[in-house]
Amino acid sequence: MNYWLMKTEPETFSWQDLAKQKRTLWDGVRNYQARNNMMAMKKGDKVLIYHSVSDKCVVGIAVVSKEFFPDPTTDDKHWVAVELIPDKPLKKTISLEQIKSTKELAEMKLIKQSRLSVMPVTKAEFNKIISLGS
């Protein structure tokens, strides 16, 4: 199984929206690196949901429920979407500040490459966040 992190602006689409809707199409990604990561996702992979900008916290865990398919929001077949379902929220959200100050998490792509919106997370990083958040 692989682990990922996806960013969203909570004003646009939040973890709470996902929890309410029970499933969502993660579409509209227009960045090749992010798209390549989405194409590598397998059904059942776990995805950390991170709120950027106003919140700056990892807030919950989602699961890939449908592997990539053409993005329905565009005719350009370069782009893809995946479907996610909520797994569970973190009891304690993990702030960007906390990630930076945690030795095991300080090398995350989230910090190194702040503009990438879909990125792989190592198993160790994923587990660390889960343990900090529970």
Add this chain to the structure above:
DNA sequence: GCCAACGTTGGC
């Protein structure tokens, strides 16, 4: 609201 980082576009 500003600006650094970085991706994309387009002229040459």
Add this chain to the structure above:
DNA sequence: GCCAACGTTGGC
């Protein structure tokens, strides 16, 4: 194919 100009993201 290079690179300057420009646009966007996201932290502060």
